[in-house]
Amino acid sequence: MYGRKVKLRFLFVVIIFITLVLTVFLVLKSLEENVVYFQSPSEINSSIELNKSKIRVGGMVKKNSISINSNEINFIITDFKNEINVTFTGAVPNLFEEEKGVVAEGFLKDRNVLSASKILAKHDENYMPPEVKAALEDK
Structure with a gap:
């Protein structure tokens, strides 16, 4: 046909x-x-099941929460409702500091402890590298 x-x-x-x-x-x-899914401490706290997959937790580094022990860094990420403790071994980014945004990638040990394998510091849209800022102030 x-x-x-x-x-x-x-x-x-x-x-x-x-x-x-x-x-x-x-x-x-x-x-x-x-x-890798991004979650806040409140979302982790309210989730019913605790999965063992890699996650990213984002929020602000709580003031006076950073403690450095030899090569391990412990700090708390907060979204101003809930908090999660983070342990990280390695070098942190230059922008990492208290009361600044951060994203930690790793595995949850329980609902309140994250063992991070990577730390990503966030900055706002007004960020300017220190060298450029100093050059502009000199003029």
Whole structure:
């Protein structure tokens, strides 16, 4: 009923569609393993189950909460409703300080303790590197 040319076009469209669906599936599957969800201390405190996957906790570093023991840094992240204690081994970013924004990535030991593998310091849109700020003040 259909000519050979029509059948080849239909087969070509079907192969392209299958390839597209397979590509989208593989991309989404690989992203599923690498996506780290951002949560606040309140969201962690109110969650019903404690999962063992890697998470990111964001908030402000509580004032007078930073303590440094040899190569381990302990501090508290707060969202002004709830708090979570963070332990981190390694070097922290230059912007890391009390009462500043921070994101800690790691694994929860329990609802109140996060063992961080990475610390990301946040800054506001008005941030200016110290060198540039000093150069502008000199003028």
